[in-house]
Amino acid sequence: MRILHVAAEIYPLVKTGGLADVVAALPAALAARGLDVRILLPGMPAILNGVTDLKRVIRIGPAFGAAVITLRLGRLPDSGLLAYVIDAPFLYRRDGNPYLGPDGCDWRDNHRRFALLGWVAAHLAAGELDRLWRPEVVHAHDWHAGLAPAYIAQNPALSTATVFTIHNLSFRGLFPLDYHHDLGLQISGANQSGIEFHGQLSFMKAALVHAKRVNAVSPTYAREICSQEFGWGLDGVLRGRGGDLSGILNGVDYSVWNASTNPALSRNYSAEHLRGKLAGKLRLQKDLGFSPRAKAPLFAIVSRLTSQKGMDLVLGALPTLLAEGAQLVVIGSGEADIEAAFRTAATAHPAAVSVHLGYDEALSHRIMAGADILLVPSRFEPCGLTQLYALRYGTLPLVRRVGGLADTVVDTTPETLKAGTANGFSFDDASSRKLAGRVSRACALYRDAATWRHLQQHGMAQNFSWDDSAMRYEALYRSI
Template identity: 80%
Template sequence: MRILHVAAEIFPLVKTGGLADVVAALPVALAARGLDVRVLLPGMPAILNGVRDQKPLIRLGPAFGAAVITLQLGRLPDNGLLAYVIDAPFLYRRDGDPYLGPDGRDWNDNHRRYALLGWIAAHLAAGELDETWQPEVVHAHDWHAGLAPAYIAQNPALNTATVFTIHNLAFRGLFPLDHHTDLGLLISGADQSALEFYGHLSFMKSALVHAKRVNTVSPTYAHEICTPKHGWGLDGLLRDRGDHLSGILNGVDYSVWDPTRDPALPKGYSADKLRGKKVCKLKLQAEMGFAVRGKTPLFAVVSRLTSQKGMDLVLACLHELRTEGGQLVVIGSGEAEIEAGFRAAAAAHPHTVSVYLGYDEALAHRIIAAADVLLVPSRFEPCGLTQLYALRYGTLPLVRRVGGLADTVTDATPGNLKDGTANGFVFDDPSSRALATRLSEACALYRDHQSTWHQLQRRGMAQDFSWADSAARYEALYRSI
């Protein structure tokens, strides 16, 4: 079976979040099952420079504002999978964030930049761009690839199966309605209702209407997005698609996230030999200018610094965290007000709070390895990958019971501790008080019950969140259509 994955990001070339990790790992896991898998990517500078052995297949254009478009075929640097790259210099050769300009605002031609991605996918599905390979399934990821199912659906000669994965429903790919003239799609009658969303175009809505199957990245999130609370105005449409909507939990690429042989760590470790984790902690404490104390609870945030991720709750709990004798290290970027709050906290308490604004993959690995607790107090969370990384590294997640967090973290209640199912800490109410209470309880367990803490660490490290099971579920989904 021939599968084409369509996405705007892929680790390690372009990454703004977990989407890039999924797009890097899932195709490899599917290929290991014997499927013929390729990836289609926009020609951002890092992708053009990172995909190796590229050869031009066909030159197109003008289209979508670009005078010249070249579709190239090469191989991904880490795994050798074949990847199509759309080299459209006018649209993609821009440094920095793949969606935002230097001013922090969306590029004003993003609708054309990502419509081209879907349009090329449809023409590959039609067999028009590569005479040697034609996908049977086009799997589009998030709003950036959301028009691929629409372009395919509007060609009556195509019977290509389409799957659309929602990685975060909050990002709906919204544009002014009059931009439809740039897209080459019908926008009248039923076709208009498939694209129009409260006076805007929505790439996400278009995908939800046109894809033969819709899935998201955890079973709980699949239920949540069908409710007004988490549906972002699309819950009615998602309920209508209920028979064709599913949730498949994301996996972890354990070739990248493995504490026994992670090159970013000062010392490797395993569930049976946790000494190396303490070494990682002491070295990070020294690096951050903290007191170097193995028995001091070290908390970590590896996240976008946004209210969706509950980062305002973390800021509101800093007094309790410090009162408990804890230290906090933060890596990420996001909303200006929350970034400013963390900067101020680090300036006021340099020996207990450290903040790195931006993203550094190696530093993120070192932080997750060094920390005792990872804070993920999200207001909503489609899947979450950092809590899965934390479990693998013997770092206990402290999370809200939402989305994929609810599917992967089992609270350290007395009953769950007794029956051996607990692997972290969970709270329900999206309030700083609820977070502070659970944080204090985690500190008490850390101080007073080290043997229980080590049991939780080993249980988390032993759990299997690899892509094998999820890839099997995706294959079954493809074969069903």
């Protein structure tokens, strides 16, 4: 079976979040199951430079404001999978964030930049761009690829099966409605309802309406987004899809997140030999300017610093964390006021709070491995990958019980300890008070070395690899 994955980013070439990790790992897991998998990517500078052996497939254009568009085919640096790259310099050759300009605002032509991604996917499905390979299934990821199912559905001659994965429903790909003139889509009469969202154009809605199957990145999130609380105004559309909506949990690439082999760690370790984790913690504390204290619980945040991720809740619970004698290291970037508040906290408590604004993959691994507890108190969380990374590194996640966090983290209670299912801490209400209570509970349990070690070893033994998820995706493809 021939599968084309369509996405705007892929690890390690372009990454702004978990989407890139999924797009790198899922196609490789499907290929390992014997499927013929290729990936379609926009020609961002890092992608053009990172995909090897690029050869021209066809020259296209002009289209979507670009005079020159060349479809190229090469191999991804890690997996070796074949990847199509849309080389459109006018649209894609821009440094920095793939979605934002230097001013921090969306590029004004994002509707054309990502419509082209979906348009090329549809023409590959039609067999018009590469006559040697034509996908049977087009799998589009998040709003950037959301027009792929719409373009395919609007060609009555195409029978290509389409799957759309929601990685985060809050990013709906919204643009002024009159931008449809740039996109070559039917947007009148009955067709308008499939892409119009409260007087705007929505790439996300276009995908939800037109894809043959829609899935979210965890079972709980698939249920949540059908509610008004989590649906971002699209809950009615999702409820209307009925049995066409499913949830498949994301996985982890354990060749990357492996404490025993990762060269980014100052000391490697395993569940049976955890001394290396303690050595890494002490080294990290020293590097952060903290006193190297084995008995001080080290909390970590590896996240976008936004209210969606519950970072304001962490700031509210920070006095409790400090009163417990714990330390906190933060890496990420996000909303200016939250960044400023964390910087202020680090200035006020330099021996206990360290903040690193920006993204550093190697440092993220060191922090994840050196910490004792990872904080993920999200207001909503489609799947979450950091809690899965933390478990593999013997770092216990403390999460809010939503989305994929609810599907993967079992709160530590006397009952779950006895049952052998506990692997972290969770709470329900989005409040600093509730978070502070779980912080205190985690600190108290940390002092019980035997129980803590048991929880670490249980978490490290859990298998959230892509094997099961890839099997479920293959079954989904075959069903359509």
